[in-house]
Amino acid sequence: MKGASGTEQRIREAAFRALAEHGYADLTIVDIGDELGQNPSLIYHYFDSKDELLLSMLDVFVDLFVTGVDEEPVHDPEAELRQVVAQLLHPDPVRVQQVMESPPTDIETAMSRVFVELWGHAIWDDDFRAETTALEERVREAITAILRTGIERGEFRPVDPKLTADHLFFLLMQATHTRATTNWETATDRVEEIVDDIIDDIARDD
Template structure:
């Protein structure tokens, strides 16, 4: 893969928009090339395959998401937990633009579909499964570390940080998946309500 960061970024942007439009199964390098406005042969100078490109896109997406969370300063672990949840359930266009310029207008739906498409493909592809496992591990550890910090500072009760992080992450994933794959328009709101109840339960009165 030839190194040229700006071109690689533009290709990842095109792949993001094309994936949201076509879905993984129907996505081709031609679709990505059309979105890019270039002959698809250009893409092969930077990425070996469609999967190589999508894995790279996922890696960059998650890095920027995690960096964005790390850059924010929180005095209250409860506020930090809620902000983390909000970033996943309600990604704003300004956040998505750190990853792609001119993201789809329905940013929340687009980002949700991105993850559901790639996680769905991970059922059949060990390379994708390895990457999605690593992503989930990072999300889980961020949640668990925030909860541990809250316990140490006596904002939270002495709960099991690992188990509580599992609980929150499970609800997050289910909310995104249900929002993307059903007509349950209330899926995101329901997930947010459930997580609010978890946070309220572990918080000291």
């Protein structure tokens, strides 16, 4: 949520926490004001509606999962690929603190819930759909770039980088969705095992 004023950032963080607690359908500006510890009228000085606020809040996903990954040169393809996977499934507390001053205590659960709520709303809202599409494309492109660099350097087997990136990305998104919507407590662990096997396979020496 870079580039926002201090008050705007606090409002967005309060909306993030409130959305994780209440869900999109039940979330109100009053709930966000309560989470913020301020009169809800303050929020309307910065955002015209709940949807405008939540749409801008998608920046947190950009800052946590994309910013930096697709901007820096690739130095260690295998290590950086594993880092992207780890950050998507288990957001690093240090990175979270850089992005959010007051994150939820259980950031993994909150992130999964907010992901499901916002992506679910994108079914009905074209503006949200455009933003979620752009965000997903940036993540897939970042993974593709890491794979392509590893292949060019001979550190990865010559797989199709885009197809492999899509495969990894869909697995990771499904893990996030499953963690928030089912009681399959080991789903994330299982996806990590599958992804590790894929990376081990493409990184092995033949």
